[in-house]
Amino acid sequence: MGLLVVGSIALDSVFTPFDPWAELERLSARGIDWSGVERAEGESFRWKGKYSYDLQSRETLETRLGVFAEFRPKLPESFRSAGYLFLGNIDPELQLGVLEQIARPKMVVCDTMNYWIKGKKGALMALLERVDVLMVNDSEARELSSDWNIHRAGRWILAHGPKRVVVKQGEHGAMLMEPGRTFYAPAFPLEEVFDPTGAGDAFAGGFMGYLARIDSISDESIRSAMVYGAAMGSYAVSHFGIRGFEGVTLIEVQRRVRTFQDLTHVTLAELVP
Amino acid sequence: MGLLVVGSIALDSVFTPFDPWAELERLSARGIDWSGVERAEGESFRWKGKYSYDLQSRETLETRLGVFAEFRPKLPESFRSAGYLFLGNIDPELQLGVLEQIARPKMVVCDTMNYWIKGKKGALMALLERVDVLMVNDSEARELSSDWNIHRAGRWILAHGPKRVVVKQGEHGAMLMEPGRTFYAPAFPLEEVFDPTGAGDAFAGGFMGYLARIDSISDESIRSAMVYGAAMGSYAVSHFGIRGFEGVTLIEVQRRVRTFQDLTHVTLAELVP
Numbered sequence: 245m246g247l248l249v250v251g252s253i254a255l256d257s258v259f260t261p262f263d264p265w266a267e268l269e270r271l272s273a274r275g276i277d278w279s280g281v282e283r284a285e286g287e288s289f290r291w292k293g294k295y296s297y298d299l300q301s302r303e304t305l306e307t308r309l310g311v312f313a314e315f316r317p318k319l320p321e322s323f324r325s326a327g328y329l330f331l332g333n334i335d336p337e338l339q340l341g342v343l344e345q346i347a348r349p350k351m352v353v354c355d356t357m358n359y360w361i362k363g364k365k366g367a368l369m370a371l372l373e374r375v376d377v378l379m380v381n382d383s384e385a386r387e388l389s390s391d392w393n394i395h396r397a398g399r400w401i402l403a404h405g406p407k408r409v410v411v412k413q414g415e416h417g418a419m420l421m422e423p424g425r426t427f428y429a430p431a432f433p434l435e436e437v438f439d440p441t442g443a444g445d446a447f448a449g450g451f452m453g454y455l456a457r458i459d460s461i462s463d464e465s466i467r468s469a470m471v472y473g474a475a476m477g478s479y480a481v482s483h484f485g486i487r488g489f490e491g492v493t494l495i496e497v498q499r500r501v502r503t504f505q506d507l508t509h510v511t512l513a514e515l516v517p
Numbered sequence: 518m519g520l521l522v523v524g525s526i527a528l529d530s531v532f533t534p535f536d537p538w539a540e541l542e543r544l545s546a547r548g549i550d551w552s553g554v555e556r557a558e559g560e561s562f563r564w565k566g567k568y569s570y571d572l573q574s575r576e577t578l579e580t581r582l583g584v585f586a587e588f589r590p591k592l593p594e595s596f597r598s599a600g601y602l603f604l605g606n607i608d609p610e611l612q613l614g615v616l617e618q619i620a621r622p623k624m625v626v627c628d629t630m631n632y633w634i635k636g637k638k639g640a641l642m643a644l645l646e647r648v649d650v651l652m653v654n655d656s657e658a659r660e661l662s663s664d665w666n667i668h669r670a671g672r673w674i675l676a677h678g679p680k681r682v683v684v685k686q687g688e689h690g691a692m693l694m695e696p697g698r699t700f701y702a703p704a705f706p707l708e709e710v711f712d713p714t715g716a717g718d719a720f721a722g723g724f725m726g727y728l729a730r731i732d733s734i735s736d737e738s739i740r741s742a743m744v745y746g747a748a749m750g751s752y753a754v755s756h757f758g759i760r761g762f763e764g765v766t767l768i769e770v771q772r773r774v775r776t777f778q779d780l781t782h783v784t785l786a787e788l789v790p
Contacts, residue, residue: 394688395708415667416689417701428690428780430701435668457788467783494790501785507701508781510740512774515730517767 247456248323249449250342251332251355252289252312253281264288267486280320286311295440301383302440307359319345328456330448331375333357336367343374351461353377353410353452355444361387372405376461379410379448394419395426408466410451412444412477420470422463429470430507432478432500443480446489450476450497475500520729521596522722523615524605524628525562525585526554540759553593557584568713574656575713580632592618601729603721604648606630609640616647624734626650626683626725628717634661645678649734652683652721667692668699681739683724685717685750693743695736702743703780705751705773716753719762723749723770748773 253264268278287310295302317338324347331339331354339354346352352375360368361384368388372378378401386392389400394411398421401409409421415437417430451473458465475497479488526541541551560583568575590611597620604612604627612627619625625648633641634657641661645651651674659665662673667684671694674682682694688710693700724746731738748770752761 393708393710395706399708413689416686426706426780427783428701428703429783430703430781433668433699435666435672437666454788458786464784465786468785471783471785494788498787498790505783505785507699508703510700510702510744510778511737512741512744512778513731513738514771515727515767 246326246459247328247330247452248319248326248346249330249332249452250317250319250339251330251334252315280323282315282317284311284314288312293441304358317342317345327351327459328452329353330452331355331371332445332448333360336360336364336371340367340371340374343371350459351376351455353379353448355379355448356388357384358387369404372401375406377408377410378406379412379444379451381412381414381444385409385411395421398426410470410473412447414440414443418447418470418474418477420467427467427470428508429467429474430504431474432504433507434478434482437481439484440481442486443477446480447473447477450474471501471504472497474504519599519732520601520603520725521592521599521619522603522605522725523590523592523612524603524607525588553596555588555590557587559584561585566714577631590615590618600624600732601725602626603725604628604644605718605721606633609633609637609644613640613644613647616644623732624649624728626652626721628652628721629661630657631660642677645674648679650681650683651679652685652717652724654685654687654717658682658684668694671699683743683746685720687713687716691720691743691747691750693740700740700743701781702740702747703777704747705777706780707751707755710754712757713754715759716750719753720746720750723747744774744777745770747777 268281271278287308289310289312290306290308291304292306293302293304312334315334315338319342324345326346327350329343329346329349329352331342331352333355336356343352354371354375356368380388382394385394385397385401389397391397391400398409398411402421402423407422411419411421413419415431417428420427420429451469454469454472455461455465478500479492482488541554544551560581562583562585563579563581564577565579566575566577585607588607588611592615597618599619600623602616602619602622602625604615604625606628609629616625627644627648629641653661655667658667658670658674662670664670664673671682671684675694675696680695684692684694686692688704690701690703693702724742727742727745728734728738751773752765755761
């Protein structure tokens with residue numbers, strides 16, 4: 245197994261509830277093994293949010309853990325040899341518990357959110373010491389570090405464990421911060437943006453899926469993974485829910501990735517003093 | 518003469534007032550001909566603003582035109598052959614008046630602001646039909662087009678005259694929009710940002726200065742000019758007022774421009790379906 249994703253399947257209140265089981269069946273056609281998905285009696289995890297008029301910021305109206313409060317991920321034996329591990333946005337204690345079940349991961353990336361930064365800071369800091377990359381949005385990076393300057397916030401995080409920080413910035417793209425080096429992946433220019441919900445997860449999917457597929461964690465591969473992440477994020481925001489991904493093929497993703505290169509292409513001429 | 522800049526010299530209320538005349542004397546050492554600067558009796562133009570905690574947005578508290586209300590720029594004869602013209606943020610009627618005094622400009626770039634978008638929309642639209650590039654910040658582009666989506670806003674502006682739009686986005690860099698093509702110049706990663714006032718003008722200075730210096734308006738040159746603009750903007754925000762530029766040499770600017778290339782450098786590998 246290449247890439248293991250651990251997280252929760254939730255009904256966000258920003259779109260019409262659908263049957264998550266039927267959706268999972270459709271993922272099988274894409275070669276995704278969802279045999280590890282646990283189904284529990286009770287309420288689904290729910291996040292309710294409100295986006296600002298320009299979709300630049302969002303306010304959490306409600307977070308209800310539901311059955312998720314009792315969730316203790318137990319990985320099937322076949323999952324424990326995963327090379328690439330993405331720890332989705334769940335309780336950092338559970339993220340740590342999952343990490344301990346993986347034998348020898350090549351790369352561990354974790355997400356988190358304001359709910360855990362406020363409520364489980366200790367466990368989150370312990371987790372950070374053991375992950376390779378923290379992947380968060382700009383407001384989360386600011387909240388975690390208590391610093392409004394995003395570059396100082398990134399340096400603070402790098403000083404607390406992760407070798408890299410990916411900061412997602414919505415329509416402004418995403419930044420990869422490493423000690424002494426920064427990379428910007430712009431967002432794909434979109435004239436129609438409907439729903440930013442899940443764009444961060446789509447970014448993570450593109451980022452991790454790319455690395456697992458080429459099986460490389462070189463500096464250059466990680467920069468490429470940022471662009472694949474940005475491409476996948478762009479499909480997410482174009483429609484409500486997960487509809488933006490329907491019918492997207494690898495060939496189409498490659499085409500979009502290629503257009504990214506022109507977005508920052510420049511040949512700089514030097515001026516003679 | 519290469520580059521002609523027409524605008525106003527103002528005391529912004531965000532920093533301690535200084536003697537603008539003494540500052541101009543110091544510009545002479547940089548080879549700038551300020552003989553066209555007109556000095557009038559009365560109050561200086563004043564803008565008073567308040568930045569948000571994260572310096573992402575600003576509110577105009579007061580705009581007082583002062584002597585500027587009666588300003589009618591009359592260009593010295595030697596200025597009328599300028600190849601590159603930057604129409605700084607002044608009344609669009611005056612910008613049009615200046616444009617009419619220039620014989621055959623190779624490139625005309627104009628700035629504007631909310632004050633004129635609200636109060637002089639007609640003159641501004643007439644001006645847009647005659648400029649090559651509109652250079653504004655994101656909130657101005659949104660206000661001018663009445664569209665919150667920045668890419669649609671850019672397309673709206675392109676449909677009303679300019680061949681290109683430069684949208685300055687503060688810490689998120691700047692975007693160059695052309696029909697069917699977009700370029701992103703990221704902002705230089707800065708851990709210390711003190712005062713965004715004037716960053717847009719510094720960007721314009723780097724952009725126009727570069728084009729006038731190499732005397733080229735090719736697509737590639739304009740992309741390079743974006744990077745020179747971003748570099749100059751980064752000096753502006755590092756200190757209050759114009760102190761960030763003191764002692765900056767062309768060699769140092771080149772060094773900063775070179776570091777920009779690494780910010781977006783990526784060699785994309787293709788995935789085999």
